[in-house]
Amino acid sequence: xxxxxxIPYTEIASLTSENKISKVLRIAKNNRIIxxxxxxxxxxxxxxxxxxxxxxxxxxxGIEICSVGDYSKExxxxxxxxxLAKMLLGVNASGMTIIGPASIVKEIKRDPDKIELLxxxxx
Amino acid sequence: MDKASKNTMGFxxxxxxxLSIFQFKKTIRLGLYGPVNAGKSSLANRISLDWLxxxxxxxxxxxxxxxxxxxxxxxxxxxxxKELDFNLIDTPGIATKIDFEDFLKYKMxxxxxxxxAKEATQGVIEAIKWLENVDCVLVVLDSTENPYDxxxxxxxxxxxxxxxxxxxxxxxxxxxxxxxxxxxxxxPQYKVIGVSALKGKNMEGFYKELFDIVR
Ligand SMILES: Nc1nc2c(ncn2[C@@H]2O[C@H](COP(=O)(O)OP(=O)(O)O)[C@@H](O)[C@H]2O)c(=O)[nH]1
Ligand SMILES: [Mg+2]
Numbered sequence: 001x002x003x004x005x006x007i008p009y010t011e012i013a014s015l016t017s018e019n020k021i022s023k024v025l026r027i028a029k030n031n032r033i034i035x036x037x038x039x040x041x042x043x044x045x046x047x048x049x050x051x052x053x054x055x056x057x058x059x060x061x062g063i064e065i066c067s068v069g070d071y072s073k074e075x076x077x078x079x080x081x082x083x084l085a086k087m088l089l090g091v092n093a094s095g096m097t098i099i100g101p102a103s104i105v106k107e108i109k110r111d112p113d114k115i116e117l118l119x120x121x122x123x
Numbered sequence: 124m125d126k127a128s129k130n131t132m133g134f135x136x137x138x139x140x141x142l143s144i145f146q147f148k149k150t151i152r153l154g155l156y157g158p159v160n161a162g163k164s165s166l167a168n169r170i171s172l173d174w175l176x177x178x179x180x181x182x183x184x185x186x187x188x189x190x191x192x193x194x195x196x197x198x199x200x201x202x203x204x205k206e207l208d209f210n211l212i213d214t215p216g217i218a219t220k221i222d223f224e225d226f227l228k229y230k231m232x233x234x235x236x237x238x239x240a241k242e243a244t245q246g247v248i249e250a251i252k253w254l255e256n257v258d259c260v261l262v263v264l265d266s267t268e269n270p271y272d273x274x275x276x277x278x279x280x281x282x283x284x285x286x287x288x289x290x291x292x293x294x295x296x297x298x299x300x301x302x303x304x305x306x307x308x309x310x311p312q313y314k315v316i317g318v319s320a321l322k323g324k325n326m327e328g329f330y331k332e333l334f335d336i337v338r
Contacts, residue, residue, distance in 0.1 A: 042281035046251050049219055049277065053244040062220025065277070102220035 002033065002104065009037040017044045021051050028101045029060050036097040039067050064105040067097050150197065150208045151337055154257035156250065156278050157216050159186045161265040162294040165320035167195070167213040173326060174198050180213045185229045187243035189215045192253055202330040207337065214253060215246030217278055254281060259288045259337050266293035266317060267300040270309035279310070288336040293317045297324055 005027050012020045021044065027034050040048060045065070052063050100108075155163040164180035171179040179195040181188055195211040223240035227233065260282055264270055282289050293306040296317040303317035316332045318325045 042277070042284045045277045046254070046281055049217060050248050050251055052219055053221070053247045056221055056240070056244050058223075061222045062218070065219060102222070 002108075003031065004035060005032045006035045007037065012036070012038070017041075017047060020044065021048050024048065024099055025051055025055060025063075028063050028099055029055065031101050031104060033098065033100040033104060036099065038095055039097050060101070062102040063099055064102055065097065065099045150210050152212060152256060152258045153209045153333075154212045154214060154253060154260045155263055156214055156254075156260055157263035157292075158265070158268075159216055159218055160184070161216070161263045161268075162320045163216055163261075163263045164189050164193075164213050166261070166263055166292060166294060166318070167193070167211050169320045169323055169326065170200070170209075170211060171195050171198060173323075174200050179211065186225060187215065187218075187221070187239060187246065189213060190239070190242040190246035191215065192246075192249055200330060200333075202327075202334045205334055207334065212253065212257060214250040215243065217250055218243070218247050221247075254278065257287065259290075261290050261292050261333075263292045263294050263320075264306055266295055266303050266306055267298050270306045279313070289313055290332055290336050291315045292329065294320050297322045 007024075007027075012023065015023065020040075024034055024036065025048070048063075048065070056062055155167055157163055164182045167180050168178040168182065171177060175195070175198060180193050192215070193213040195213075198209045198211050200207055200209060221240050221243045223233075223236045226236035226239050231239070260278070262279060279289060291306065291310055291313050293301070293303045293315055294317075295301055296303060297319035301317070303315065306317075307315045314332055314336060316325070316329050318329050
């Protein structure tokens with residue numbers, strides 16, 4: 001089962017970069033895909049990768065990250081994006097960041113229908 | 124103009140000349156970034172071979188062969204009658220995921236695979252830290268792969284925010300599946316140059332573009 005967690009901007013706006021990143025990583029390690037309203041700054045993104053690398057172990061293999069509206073024309077993120085655009089009506093999807101645990105994104109790439117399944121369940 | 128100020132002018136001109144010579148001779152720290160297996164070490168070797176006659180990094184089809192930063196100092200490159208000195212910095216590249224099970228395909232013990240994965244994570248952290256120590260960056264991509272799948276938007280964004288010049292190298296053009304156009308359309312705001320680090324294809328064009336962006 002795929003699980004999603006939406007983090008609205010208001011929930012992280014007041015956090016320090018360090019705390020923002022711990023929060024996101026905690027959720028990813030819990031095997032959930034995160035839909036974050038807003039974007040990380042380049043510095044935050046570098047820090048996120050550093051922290052991800054230090055938390056890799058047998059169970060957690062890292063993350064995949066993409067900002068919606070960027071270079072995502074043909075990849076898995078686009079699939080998620082399209083489905084989510086329908087799902088998350090009322091949220092401005094173009095300023096969103098999607099972060100997924102690497103193992104789950106690998107599954108999605110292997111079997112993209114899973115996304116469709118997921119969005120059906122959510123409706 | 125009185126004599127004194129004329130002298131000062133002359134002196135400043137003289138100083139400026141000296142400074143400009145130093146500036147010209149300044150060594151440019153050139154970082155090689157990009158995804159795992161794109162050919163960063165192969166390109167570093169090609170450049171080093173072209174100008175120093177020796178290689179600098181180990182190359183392998185096994186991912187994360189480069190797990191620490193390798194530096195080759197004072198590589199003097201000539202292009203179009205200009206001469207510049209570079210320090211070549213071959214990095215492990217930046218990844219957001221590392222799976223020790225990927226190593227098991229290469230006849231490696233589980234223990235060895237785990238050790239490599241651990242070193243690889245450290246290598247990525249080091250590569251990120253070194254972003255602070257470069258003047259100019261080559262983002263090496265495998266032109267046979269989908270550029271949208273490659274997690275380099277992050278570094279490129281990071282560099283752009285700090286005004287560090289970037290040249291995107293679409294490597295492996297010797298392969299039939301290579302598609303430089305696709306890389307170009309993925310990064311329309313950047314200079315993209317197609318090369319084969321392995322075969323040494325289009326290196327002249329590469330040096331020309333390199334000199335263009337460090338200018
Ligand atoms: N066909 C082809 N293979 C290449 C080229 N450059 C590198 N490779 C191969 O790609 C693999 C990874 O190369 P390497 O330089 O270690 O990549 P790095 O991880 O980015 O440093 C090796 O098997 C290389 O032989 C190229 O221009 N053409
Ligand atoms: Mg390498």
